[in-house]
Amino acid sequence: MTDREGDDDRNHRFSEGEGFSDAYDEFDLDPPELGVDPSKVDPVDSRVxxxxxxxxxxxxxxxxxxxxxxxxxxxxxxxxxxxxxxxxxxxxxxxxxxxxxxxxxxxxxxxxxxxxxxxxxxxxxxxxxxxxxxxxxxxxxxxxLAYALWEFGETAQALEHAERAVEVDERFAEGWFNRAFFLSERGLAEEALHCIDNAIRLGLRNAKVLEEKAEILEDLGEYDEAEEIAEEANEMLERAEQEMVDERRETQGHTPDSAGVPDGRSGQQGPRDGTGTDITDPGRASDRDDEEWRLE
Structure with missing residues (x-):
């Protein structure tokens, strides 16, 4: 055994500092006082x-x-x-x-x-x-709003707001297209055709717009014209698919490990959902062309 006799007589010097100064202004254990009335806070709101x-x-x-x-x-x-x-x-x-x-x-x-x-x-x-x-x-x-109301089951209100959209801006092509869809769904094919033609005149000419027009023409019994429009829409889709394949191959050629992730949203018009309506994303707003459009 180790002889521990005399341990009590050993001198052991501890650190001799000046202790702690006053609390720093930048660090305090007390939380900041928030100007919130607890009675007005929803306890279920996790983000409050x-x-x-x-x-x-x-x-x-x-x-x-x-x-x-x-x-x-x-x-x-x-x-x-x-x-x-x-x-x-x-x-x-x-x-x-x-x-x-x-x-x-x-x-x-x-x-x-x-x-x-x-x-x-x-x-x-x-x-x-x-x-x-x-x-x-x-x-x-x-x-x-019209689109969301339609999906929410408020179809009458949806049409009202679709009409309001083109009243606010008669050169709003996506608004004319959505109005055409809502009218078509209610069996008003002639009015729907008028609206979708306005959308096309305003420059909104893509596969989904042409597909919608083809369906409206079929409802009106214009089968030959509907078939012609549908073929044009299919050609547009085929070209778009080929362009996507070519772009992906080009991307893979420059970066072999890249899968070529497609864009989620581009331009002013959003993706078509199951009902055929469009979600229109304003993005970073830019002024529209000042050219006057004459709508029939």
Whole structure:
């Protein structure tokens, strides 16, 4: 055994410091006081703390709402719609002008529709229209509201808002196309043909538009013209498929490990869903051509 006698007599010097100074201003165990009335907080709302902290810690001057819009649109391109809704909501929260706020709400509604959250989509588009019913984004909000209402089972309201979209902007091609679809579904083929012809005159000529026109012509008994239009639509689809294959091969040739991921959304017009209607994404708004269109 080790002899431990005399241990009590050993001198052991401990560190001699000056102790702790006053608490740093930058570090405190006490949480910040948030200006929130607990009685007005929904206990089921899982994001209330995050949103409150955002408002508490981040000033609107420190946030670029336009950049947040671009972030949301980038999420849309890669089909990350939940993240897109969050980005658009924050863009609307921090925007300092009605135009940007409205644009954010419309895009948020589009993202919710992609998630088949039509109730939330309806609310977002109504919020956009509450800001301004005559602005450059109003027609887009109206036609997307019509789409969401249709999916939600409110078909009568859907047609009303589809008509409102082209009243706000008679040169809104996607609005004419969606109105044509709603009219066709209600058996009003002649009016539907008039609307889809207006959409084509305004430059909206692609395979899905031509397919819709072919169906309308069949309903009107114009079988020869319907067959001709349907063949043109098929040719467009075949060309598009071939272009996609060629583009993918070219991409793989430059980067062998790349699978050539296709874009999720491009341009002003969204993908056609099961009903035939369009989700129209305003994207980063740009002024339309000033050329006057004469619609029959």
């Amino acid at each position: 703390v995050t949103d409150t902290l955002d408002k508490h810690n981040i000033g609107s001057d420190d946030v670029d709402a336009d950049e947040l819009l671009d972030v949301g649109l980038n999420y849309m391109q890669i089909n990350r719609y939940e993240q897109a809704t969050d980005a658009f909501e924050r863009a609307a929260q921090f925007a300092d002008d009605d135009r940007t706020t409205q644009e954010a709400w419309v895009n948020k509604g589009v993202a919710h529709a992609e998630l088949e959250e039509y109730d939330e989509a309806i609310g977002s588009h109504r919020e956009a229209l509450r800001i301004d019913e005559e602005s450059e984004h109003a027609a887009t909000a109206e036609t997307n």
